[in-house]
Amino acid sequence: MLYPDISYNSIDNLPYYNFVEVLKTGNLKWLGEQVDPSATWLDIQDEYCKAANVDNSQIKQQAIILSLHKKYAFIARCLEILRYSHLMREVEGFEETRKLSIEKIGGYGYLIDERKPFLTEFERLINQLAGLKMKIVIEESKVEKINKKEGISLWKELVYLEKVVQGVKIDPYKDPVSKVIEIKLLAKDIQNEQRNNRHNSSR
Secondary structure, eight states: OOOOSSOOOSTTTSBHHHHHHHHHHOOGGGGOSOSSHHHHHHHHHHHHHHHHTOOOHHHHHHHHHHHHHHHHHHHHHHHHHHHHHHHTTTSTTHHHHHHHHHHHHHTTTOOOOTTSOHHHHHHHHHHHHHHHHHHHHHHHHHHHHHHHHTOOOHHHHHHHHHHHSTTOOOOTTTSBHHHHHHHHHHHHHHHHHHHHHHHHHTO
16 A cells, blocks of 8 residues: 655545545554654545535544643653653652653643652543543544545546536546545535526426
8 A cells, every 4th residue: 555655634635535544544654754644634534514614613622632642752762761760769850850751741731749649649640541542532433423424526526526417537546635625615515506497397
């Protein structure tokens, strides 16, 4: 399987085939090289929702999940620094690092009671972090169910669009998402017009 060697960051340059593959598999490598692929994918989906005039509640949910992932990574890193600086607290400079780590995680509600044994408190914080991880898993499972439910059959969809909008040809490997959206909207207008014509002729 060959992934793109260029970077896509918009519905105006992302091939429709790549867009559908990310929807189906969740594999962000179809976006090409990215500094922050999750953020790029959220932006692309948001663009899609606005251009296609569809609900973006799922995009907001994914943004929340991304924020939770970043929070988890930050706290996990701080806890690791805290553990190491506690072990090395007798060495000059490490006590300050230890206090700074406690202050940082405290800002996220991860409080440590220094009157109690460190290992006991540290284990409690690890369990608290595990709770955050579980929350992420639960939220991701909700989005995954929606993705499976709304999965797109690429070729079936393209055959349908080319049938409704006669004379239009779509190359999913080259044509960007924005072009397919325009064709979808045109197909919808054509169907509405045909439906209205049938309704008027039946009177």
